[in-house]
Every structure is written in C-alpha cells, then in structure tokens.
Amino acid sequence: TQLLEQSPQFLSIQEGENLTVYCNSSSVFSSLQWYRQEPGEGPVLLVTVVTGGEVKKLKRLTFQFGDARKDSSLHITAAQPGDTGLYLCAGDPGGSYIPTFGRGTSLIVHP
Amino acid sequence: DTGVSQDPRHKITKRGQNVTFRCDPISEHNRLYWYRQTLGQGPEFLTYFQNEAQLEKSRLLSDRFSAERPKGSFSTLEIQRTEQGDSAMYLCASSLDSSYNEQFFGPGTRLTVL
Numbered sequence: 001t002q003l004l005e006q007s008p009q010f011l012s013i014q015e016g017e018n019l020t021v022y023c024n025s026s027s028v029f030s031s032l033q034w035y036r037q038e039p040g041e042g043p044v045l046l047v048t049v050v051t052g053g054e055v056k057k058l059k060r061l062t063f064q065f066g067d068a069r070k071d072s073s074l075h076i077t078a079a080q081p082g083d084t085g086l087y088l089c090a091g092d093p094g095g096s097y098i099p100t101f102g103r104g105t106s107l108i109v110h111p
Numbered sequence: 112d113t114g115v116s117q118d119p120r121h122k123i124t125k126r127g128q129n130v131t132f133r134c135d136p137i138s139e140h141n142r143l144y145w146y147r148q149t150l151g152q153g154p155e156f157l158t159y160f161q162n163e164a165q166l167e168k169s170r171l172l173s174d175r176f177s178a179e180r181p182k183g184s185f186s187t188l189e190i191q192r193t194e195q196g197d198s199a200m201y202l203c204a205s206s207l208d209s210s211y212n213e214q215f216f217g218p219g220t221r222l223t224v225l
Contacts, residue, residue: 031211042115042202042216043154050211088153092212097142098167099214101153 003027004089006102014110016078021105023089024071030095032072034063037086037104079109113137115217117203123223124193131189132220136205143186144214145178146202154202160186161208193224 005024013019023032031050035043047056049065049072056063060083062075076083086104093100116135124130136143141162146154157176158168162183175193180186190197200221204214 033211033213035214035216040219040221042204042219043214045213045215048211048213090153090214097212098156098159099144099212100156103151103153 002102003093003100004091004102006087006089006105008105009103010106012108012110013079015080017109018075018077019079019107020073020075021087021107022071022073023102025091026070027093028069029091029093030069032065032069032089032091033099034072034074035088035090037088038084043086043088076107079107081109081111083107084109115203115205115215117201117217117220119220120218121221121223123225125225126193126195128193129189129191130193130222131187132201132203132222133185133187134203134217135185136203137215139207140205140215141183141208142206142212143180144204144206145186145188146204148200148202148219154204157188190222193222195224198222198224 007022033048034046037043047063052067052069054065060077064073086106088104090099090101118133144159145157148154158178160180163180175191178188200219202219204216206212
C-alpha cells in the first residue's frame with residue numbers, strides 16, 4: 001500500500017484539453033511537493049504547498065492542498081505537448097526528512 | 112549554480128561485478144539523498160546524509176549496498192556483487208536544512224545488469 005496514492009496512473013489527451021490529477025493519503029503532511037519527470041531525467045520540483053486549502057498557480061498549472069492536508073490536486077489548463085511527463089507528488093510523513101513519493105501520473109499530450 | 116550532477120549517466124555491467132556511482136550535490140545543500148526508481152514507480156528512498164553523517168538507511172537496502180559522503184561534499188553509492196534485480200535508475204538529490212525538504216535531483220544513473 002502506497003502512502004501517497006496518485007490517480008489516474010496514465011492519461012493520454014489532445015492538446016488544448018484540461019486535466020486534473022490527484023494525490024491522496026490517509027496521513028497528514030506538513031507540506032507536499034509536486035515534481036515533473038521527463039524520460040531519462042531526474043524529477044524537477046514544480047511547487048510546494050504548505051497550508052490547508054492553499055492554491056498555487058504556475059502559468060497554466062494550478063495546485064491545491066486539501067483543507068486537512070491529506071490530499072492535493074494538480075489541474076492543467078489547455079494542455080500542451082510540452083506538458084508531457086510523469087507527475088509525482090511527495091511529502092515527508094511525520095516530519096521524518098525521508099520523502100515518500102507516489103507512483104506518479106504519466107501524462108501524454110498529443111499535438 | 113550548476114545543479115546536482117551524477118556520474119556516470121549510464122552503466123552496463125555483468126552480474127556479480129561491483130559498480131560505484133558518484134553524486135555532486137548543490138554546494139550549499141547539507142542533505143544528500145539516494146533513491147532507486149524502476150519503471151512505473153516513483154523514486155524509492157535508499158539512504159540520506161546530513162553533511163557527512165549517514166542518518167537513515169532503508170530496510171530495503173541490502174548489505175551489498177554502501178554509501179559514503181566524505182567531508183560532507185560529494186557522495187558515492189557502491190553496489191557489490193550486482194544482481195539483475197539491481198537494474199534501475201539511481202537518483203541523487205540534495206536539499207537545504209529546511210522544514211519543506213524540497214528535493215533537487217540529478218539526472219540519474221541508469222544501471223543495467225546483464
């Protein structure tokens with residue numbers, strides 16, 4: 001059982017469509033990070049959410065942290081082929097300094 | 112800021128051989144992490160250092176794996192007597208000593224054990 005469950009596992013959409021991916025847990029996190037990883041490369045940090053109910057925007061990407069700090073979502077508006085990649089959420093359960101990662105959502109945006 | 116670097120990027124070895132990977136973190140980062148990632152999975156924690164001290168090792172890390180971070184700068188990960196199941200991407204990340212523990216990853220070393 002994964003501490004952080006991500007859904008969907010795979011997503012294949014056309015350019016211009018909107019999408020939302022989810023990161024859920026039964027545990028409370030003091031913060032959650034979202035990363036994007038391209039094939040053959042390491043993950044790249046996109047954002048950190050800290051406060052319950054917080055919403056952060058990064059161009060066409062909108063990140064939300066659940067009120068109870070147990071879940072988070074990533075919404076992409078008007079997806080582009082450059083958004084293709086593996087989206088990972090991660091957090092330190094119980095402030096352990098040992099990040100746990102979800103399995104990720106693999107997104108393909110077709111031109 | 113040159114980011115986190117890893118060497119080599121790719122390593123092909125025969126079963127039973129020893130391999131060593133190197134990671135150079137962002138210079139002002141005092142934490143350094145090693146992860147393993149296989150297809151369809153997120154990064155899996157292996158071990159981490161705070162400066163030169165190895166503070167935590169995953170229970171999944173067998174005795175064939177050892178990591179060092181002499182002088183609190185670069186780190187090496189050695190795998191002895193490699194097995195085919197060791198084939199994976201090995202990722203290194205560094206972070207600042209902050210409550211958010213944001214990870215900055217290197218490009219990874221892709222290991223293939225034949």
